[in-house]
Amino acid sequence: MGRSPCCDKGGLKKGPWTPEEDQKLLAYIEEHGHGSWRSLPEKAGLQRCGKSCRLRWTNYLRPDIKRGKFTLQEEQTIIQLHALLGNRWSAIATHLPKRTDNEIKNYWNTHLKKRLVKMGIDPVTHKHKNETLYSSTGQSKNTATLSHMAQWESARLEAEARLARESKLLHIHNNSSPQHCFTHKSSSTNWTKPNQDQQQLESPTSTLTFSENLPLVITPLGIPTENRNRNDNNIESSEIPAMIEFAVSSSTSSDVTLVKDTEHDWMRQINCPTPTEGNEEGFTSLLLGDSIGRSHSTGKNDEATAAAVDYNYYEDNKNYWNSILNLVDSSPSDSPTMF
DNA sequence: AAGCTTGTCAACCGCCACCAC
DNA sequence: CGTGGTGGCGGTTGACAAGCT
Incomplete structure (x- = not known):
């Protein structure tokens, strides 16, 4: 579209902010909210x-x-x-309360x-670095799985953004008090001086759930990094609302069964052993090779044992990926959002 | 002490998505 | 549907600080 930069009007100051400017901005927003930034x-x-x-x-x-050093947990x-x-x-940043995306980005880069x-x-x-040695083995499944999870996380985040917007609109329609416009990711909201209680997040709870009707998209490569297209989840954008509706409307305990069933269906599709009753391990097992490792240890499945050789490398990375998956499998207590 | 290099991080830039008209 | 306005995002820059020679 080619819009000129917002600062190309003459006379506008650039560079570091002075304490006086900070004070002016702070005072104005505290009194009026930011309204239109323009x-x-x-x-x-x-x-x-x-x-x-x-x-x-x-x-x-x-x-x-929150300013200052990042904690080990945050790192x-x-x-x-x-x-x-x-x-x-x-x-x-949505998973790190009180940290800004800019701060996280800087911390990552430096x-x-x-x-x-x-x-x-x-x-x-x-x-x-030596992981390429394993690229022709079961790793592709693990990578695809992780990729798929990343896609779902992307969809989930979009869902939350949408719900936040809808929630905001609803509150406006209902003529509710302004504090409802304050959400965790306040950079995207209309902040109006919340008090302590009001700063409690009212973000909708969502879960990492799987709609039965959705096609499974498994890409060969893993984690989106270079792309600038934020809708590159390989999931048709038109499908996202359906996923959202499902994820949001079905946050009851019955979903657990549905999620697990769907998960198992999907695992069958990619020829992975599904967890047996009472031995529910799901994605975590798949990624970490736990189920295979367990077969190995019990000696009940010789074929699986043979296949496990290919997964040995993943045992080495088990803790690393386990940590990642814990974030997916669990609902972080210190985070307002849930998977 | 001076000059140079490296590290840090606040701020800017340009692109994109969304929305209203 | 096209256009323009707005806000958000991620990459990058550049000023300053800290460390080194």
Whole structure:
């Protein structure tokens, strides 16, 4: 479309913000909310473009921002989610309360990426450098599985974004108090001075669920990284609303059965052994080779034992991927969103 | 102490999706 | 359906700090 940059009007200031400017912006938003960012600078008496104001607010001035060193837990979460989602910093940020996508991105680029490289792990694929040796084995299934999970996570995040929007609209329609517009990812919302209680997230709960009617899309390669297209989930965008409806409307306990059934169907499709009754392990087992490893240890299935040889490498990475999968399989208690 | 290199991170840029008209 | 406005996202830049020679 070719829109000119928002700051190309003459006379607008760029560069670091002064404390006075911060104060003006903060005072204005606390009193009026940000409303339209485009018109905010003029109303707030700032010689800045709206975009600059929004960035300053979302990355620095917002009251719900935690600054300072990342904890070990946070580091692990970032690495795990990056393995799952790639450079989708905003998506990763939704799982790290009080951290901004910009902060996470910076931290990844300056610390974590280098650390992984030192460990011999490719920071893009999260594979160990000698992993290509195993590329012609069962790894492809594992990678495809992970890819599929990443696709679902993408869809889930889109679902949450949509629900947040709808929720917001609904509240507006219902003439509700402004605090309802404040959500965890406040950069995408109309923030209006919430109090402590109000800052509790009202984000809809969602789960990583699988619609029976949806085609399974398994791509050969794993984690989306380079793409700039945010709808590249290999899932038709028209299908996403259906998935959303399913995921959102079916958050009852009965879903567990459905999810597991569907999961098993899918595992059968890709010729994976499905967990038996009372031995539900699901994706985690698949990815980690647990079920195979278990067969190995019990000696009940010689064919599986032979196949397990190909998966030995995954035993080495078990903890790494297990951590990733724990994020998927469980609902993080410290996160407002759930898989 | 001065100059250079490397690391950090706030801020900017350009593209894209979404929405209203 | 096309167009323009707006906000959000991810990649990149550049100023400053810290460390090294």
